[in-house]
Amino acid sequence: MTATGSPPPPVQPQLRALAETFVPEIAGSDPNEWREVLGIIDQALGRQTHAVRRQLLLFAGVLDWLPVLRHGRRFRSLDPERRLRFLQALQDSRLVLLRRGVWGLRTLTFMGYYARPAAYSEIDYGAHPDGWERP
């Protein structure tokens, strides 16, 4: 992913599919909003070690192909309900590695989406330095 433009083409569809499953509202984002989301994610990834970054991106790639075994289609090609059920099954997996992977990707997506000032107003979050005297 990149903070300065659209994600590279091979990455974009799978990440988009994952992000829209974690936060359905993200599907309605325009290119500028996507760029903002991805910029925050990019920064967060930059703070992680190379190994963690590599694991997360590799895991995102694996997630795209895993459904082929069961549904005969890649994750990006599943309908929203199947995507959701697939990821929910993984987060309840017996393998901590799979649970952690889903947790990491969802957490990055939440950061990208909910750390934007625009999201504050979407969810009506109003904390303000002026506290009780806020406008």
Added chain:
Amino acid sequence: MIERSYDVVIVGSGAGGGTVAAELVPLVADGRRVLLLEQGARLEPAEFTGREIEMADALYEEGGAVLTGDGTMTLALGRTYGGSTSVYTGTSLVVPERVIRSWAVPDLEYEDVRSRSAKYAAQNNVHLLPPEEINENNRLFVEGCTGIGLVAEQFPVNVKGCRGSSLCNLGCPNQAKQGTDRVQLPAAERGGVEIVTRAEVVRVEERALVVRVRSTREGDKGGPSEWAPGEYRVKAGIVVVAGGSIGSSALLLRSRLPAELRRLGEGFTCHPAHILVAEHPSEITNDVGHPKSFYLDRAEQEGYVLETCMYFPFVTAKNLTGFGPDHSRLMRAFRRLQMILVLACDRAVPGNRITVDRAGRPVVHYRFTPQVVTALVQATRTSARIFFAAGAERVHAPSANPPLLEARDAERVNALIDERHFLPGKISVSAAHLMGGCGMGSGPRDSVTDAWGRVHGLPWLRVADSSLFVDALQINPYLTVMALADRVAEKIRYEAADLLDGWQAGDTGAPDAV
């Protein structure tokens, strides 16, 4: 490498380092040179914006989300002028007597810890907020506790001029919180202690430290370091390590000191916690007012503590289990959310410890013991009852599957919230009370330091932070850290003449190329 020389060098500016710095002002008055090194930056008041990611990046190590070795828990460590005291909520409790007694550290008496805690409670303006400053998120907690027959207690907090921004954990934008950044560090600087920010201590050598001073990067918050960027070798008659449980342990581990410190890094505890959320039918005041005004102490009976809390959008989203439409609906009910922080009182056990990797970076090894899982699950059940008793119509319980419980489920919380649903890696668990690693005791076989923070076998080296704790404190740790740091400073003052006899901090402060 540039050389400098001081009589005393303190590493870290949080509750421990800041306290030691202020308490060593009398040494400065006696002509000694005292230096404090802080890895983080010093921010201007206007830089505290309350915006979640930018403040987390500026004030915390790794944005407040340091992962444990197996990736199943995130740890929050302050990294700024004032350390974690600039990012906590100011809650200030005196450690229970039973905890200090259970530590069984020779020469550490409860009464001494209590009286020193009282000293800092007074110094840092610890008091109870008046009822009119308590928001509904807190009041509902009290009501809910009362409703199920439990008694919530009010947190004493160290604020002055609190405007109720609710942004404590992102650094108070009104500088109301009286952490070391507001009280002890300014006093130390006024008294002649030199403070250098953006200064990372690479390792400790025999009466010296290797220090890397970083330059500011574009977009960084905070001013430049007081020293020019570069590598320094700082000679020190006495070194006081106060970089927090993880920072201090890792620093000493990678320093390969000439002493046998077999217990170094061991005894790590952290009060593993998660955030519980409940949805009320109508809006409540939650994102305004002091966020953490009440608690329920069940440590002695059931091994957990519940605290009121209110977090920011991303942290809240992260801490809700799951994702998708249900998660989104809950996030969009933000104004109607009540929150409780659940903390397990973990115990020091073999295996939960701090090590360093080949690059010298800390690695925290932590597994959730069955006792911790039981405590978190039981705490979640109690919280669910409190939420419903307070009028919530829906409760999000991470240890339930599915995690959303409706009001009609109120009688079945024991069955629905269950240990089998506590899946590490799925459930968000975080910790901010990082303790142990340089524990106190009687000798090198059982500890790293004595009761005065003196590292066994190295009289010039002291530890003054939460790494001294022998086991979990079972309450918020800051006042106890300050009390122990006060003891460390006192012993240094008494011993300074002997320790520094023949020692000369002869440097003028000018950079001398070697």
